[in-house]
Amino acid sequence: MKVIAFAFAIVLAVNAAEKNAASDKPKTYKRLIPADILRDFPGMCFASTKCTTVEVGQHWELAPFCGRSTCVKAEEDARLLELVEDCGPLPKANPKCKLSEKTNKTAAFPECCPVFDCEPGVKLEYPEIPVPEGEPKAKSAAKPKAKA
Ligand SMILES: *[C@@H]1O[C@H](CO)[C@@H](O)[C@H](O)[C@H]1NC(C)=O
Numbered sequence: 001m002k003v004i005a006f007a008f009a010i011v012l013a014v015n016a017a018e019k020n021a022a023s024d025k026p027k028t029y030k031r032l033i034p035a036d037i038l039r040d041f042p043g044m045c046f047a048s049t050k051c052t053t054v055e056v057g058q059h060w061e062l063a064p065f066c067g068r069s070t071c072v073k074a075e076e077d078a079r080l081l082e083l084v085e086d087c088g089p090l091p092k093a094n095p096k097c098k099l100s101e102k103t104n105k106t107a108a109f110p111e112c113c114p115v116f117d118c119e120p121g122v123k124l125e126y127p128e129i130p131v132p133e134g135e136p137k138a139k140s141a142a143k144p145k146a147k148a
Contacts, residue, residue, distance in 0.1 A: 028110045029088035035071060035080035045071030045080055056080070066105065066112035087113035091124035 036046040044053040047060045047069065054060050059070040067086035074081050087110065091097070097118040105112050116124055 028085050028113065030083060030085045032072070032081045032083055035082040037080055043080070045069075045082055061109060062086070066109055068109040085109065089127045090114070091116065091126050094118070094122065094124055096122040097124055 036048055037044070038046050038053060041053045044055055046052075047054045049062050049065070050060050052060075054069075054071045056071050056073050059068050061068055062084075065086070067084060069085070070083040072081050072083050073079070097116045100115040100117040103113075103115045118124060
């Protein structure tokens with residue numbers, strides 16, 4: 001589970017939890033980590049899950065994990081960063097909710113995120129993720145909008 005370890009071993013974490021109004025919609029989380037860069041390909045991000053280089057502004061799927069990364073350039077110092085988006089933490093276990101058959105793990109992100117069906121009136125609780133202060137800002141890291 002390299003990507004998981006990698007995802008949690010971050011200093012430059014940004015967590016922009018997109019608050020989806022509809023509860024059956026997959027939640028997604030974003031964070032910035034320093035990009036992998038190959039010596040022979042400066043100015044591009046290295047996508048380890050694809051074993052290829054990616055230009056700034058382009059994104060790639062993190063299959064077999066459910067997620068997507070985008071190569072971005074930091075506003076302050078032009079460092080390359082990787083904006084990682086994934087489904088975030090799983091909700092707290094709730095016997096009144098089950099994984100929906102609508103969940104399609106082979107679909108592209110974010111459609112691969114788990115979808116839960118709950119009994120009427122039951123809401124899943126998600127663990128709080130602390131948002132660290134003073135994270136780097138990236139040009140193409142769009143702030144999540146309240147409503148699309
Ligand atoms: C899951 O998603 C994949 C890729 O989009 C698609 O080919 C497949 O038909 C989907 N399966 C279901 C059960 O919806």
